[in-house]
Amino acid sequence: MGRVGTAERTKPSRASWARRIAFGTVLMLLALVGGTAFRVWQVARENDRRPADVIVVLGAAQYNGKPSDIYAARLIKAKQLYDAGVAKTIVTAGGKKAEDNFTEARAGQLWLTRHGVPPTATLAVGEGSDTLRSLRAVADQVHARGWHTAVLVSDPWHSFRARTMAGDLGLDAWTAPTHSGPIVQERVTQVRYIVRETGALLYYRLTKTPADDLFATFLG
Secondary structure: OHHHHHHHHHOOOHHHHHHHHHHHHHHHHHHHHHHHHHHHHHHHOOOOOOOOOEEEEOOOOEEOOEEOHHHHHHHHHHHHHHHOOOOOOEEEEOOOOOOOOOOHHHHHHHHHHHOOOOHHHEEEEOOOOOHHHHHHHHHHHHHHOOOOEEEEEOOHHHHHHHHHHHHHOOOEEEEOOOOOOHHHOOHHHHHHHHHHHHHHHHHHHHHOOOOHHHHHHHHO
């Protein structure tokens, strides 16, 4: 009788099982978030200069046709890749706000031609208000011309999410992010962007929708 009572006392209770499940769930979530953050950081360090059909520059803020410092850093990197013979065409991406006179794509195209890239070597795709929609418009234009491979140029921390989206859109893409400009100069800024991009990528993988606006407030 005593042995039976001891077995019953040592048998895990429902509350104990619930705690174990909760603890296991938390560990899995931490592993998922940590693993994603590591990949964001890892891809940010890549600089793949393999030849491709096109170089795609992801748009950023522009002011009446003049690229912001962040966007200019991306365009400088794209021109370096073009000058190195990585691709014969640079695609600039990004739409515009209702009050803007220029799309991000057009502002980028103008910058490139003013800095020595022949107009015939550029293609502005001025559609999309976020990364996913911009890349979808780019993929349509790239596929329509019989191209398939692309080197993506963006900020380091944005690269893994952009590459993931490009792959889902049927592009064989790799990344050559810029390693200059405001985003990469301060350690605190880098950490904030890694956190932002980790959340945005997990949100995209879960919903297949963009999270640019959702996480924009995190950066102020």
